[in-house]
Amino acid sequence: MSKVDVVLGTFFGDEGKGKIIDYLATKADVAVRCSGGSNAGHTINVNGKKYAFHLIPSGILSENTKAIIGNGVVVDPKILIEEMNELESNGISVDNLYISTKAHIVLPYHIMMDKLLEQNRGNNKIGTTARGIGPAYCDKYERCGIRVEDFISPKFDELVRRNIENKNKIFKAYGYETLDADAVINEYKNYANILKPHVVDTVNLLHDYLDEGKKILCEGAQATLLDIDFGTYPFVTSSNPTIGGICTGTGLGAKDIGEVYGVLKAYASKVGEGPFLTEQDNEIGDTIRELGHEYGTTTKRPRRCGWLDLVALKYVVRINGITGLAINHMDTIGHFSKIKACVGYNHNGEISTNYSTNVDYIKECTPIYEEFDGDFGDISKIKSREDLPENAKIYLKRIEEFVGVPVKFIGTGAGREEMIIC
Ligand code: GDP
Ligand code: IMO
Ligand code: MG
16 A cells, blocks of 8 residues: 555445455555545445445454544444444444544534425436535535534534524525524534544544654545536535545545545446436436446445446546556446447537537537447356456456556455455
């Protein structure tokens, strides 16, 4: 490992970041979540037991690895405590969990606002996870957000009271139920007391760890095409799940970052609305969904499925400076006898291999596909890339060639062990 290695999602999320993080965390001393909130859902399958992480870094499963929730995260205390309890009930200690003083808190009015905004969007809805993420980041930038350090201090009462007063005006205007500030304060004070022992200045903590020679793994959530700046706006989340968000979400400097792993699936999937050129809203997409169990970890929604988009992947590699690819679900795609991957966008006869996030442009494009032979057979026990069937090797090689980055991990099944480390 370098001083700091990074794992990022490449497309629309759910690429199997959790599984790659789970492995890399065994080499790291610290795992840190940098952005997003409980909209994330990272699954890890350990000996038949399924863990779903929303806020706690999945690196916590690795014994002795410290888990940090960085300043860039928006923390729903209720969900965090539920997740801590769930881990402890499975015999996993949360003593090594640290929460940044500077992270922002998600409160009930954020969740109400998320739902209200989605309803008002009507046909233009984004398809958010309804976890209050957008409204919490809005408050952060409006500078009325409540940071963890204020959440655990006596200041909380006044801050939350002021916010609820303002939010209630909006809820009233829309004919929604309003919030009772006292009830929220009473409930959330209990959460603050539970979380208080875990709250630290994680920026200095991370730098102290670096000085001690410890290895840090930055755990990306969401993915590049969901990025507020670089994604398919407005069908995006409200944070920067790209490389810049790693620095702003932790306080770590760019000079210490070594490997940047981009995680993808051998096909593509998406939850929520927005353009998805290679989507197969047909039998192919249905087959991928069933074979790959493509249902949301957080919202249980069926995921939209389609072929891999190499044009988008090239863009993602550029934006993030990806140094290595982790390609999951090679087992799933290997069930097909013919596999397609998009290698160009055709816009009224003009062919481009440069991705554009303009949603109107994408809607007007048709994909240019390259076809590959599949039928990989059972690859779940294979431990070396050399031993993969020839068709799988050809597919991987073409992906590498197209984006100019080597494959470092190959997912061959959902289980922790079902992975080839190149
Ligand atoms: P994340 O949000 O990027 O961590 O991904 P999710 O956990 O939301 O979704 C990925 C899903 O794919 C999970 O159910 C994983 O257990 C599963 N998965 C990951 N890698 C593989 C793989 O190589 N093969 C198969 N069949 N499943 C995988
Ligand atoms: P992980 O970390 C997949 C999507 C939502 C919606 C859009 C905005 O598991 O990959 P939000 O609630 O963030 O305002 O919703 O972003 N989205 C995700 N999709 N995986 C995720 O996280 C996601 N986090 C947000 O479905 O389209
Ligand atoms: Mg997920």
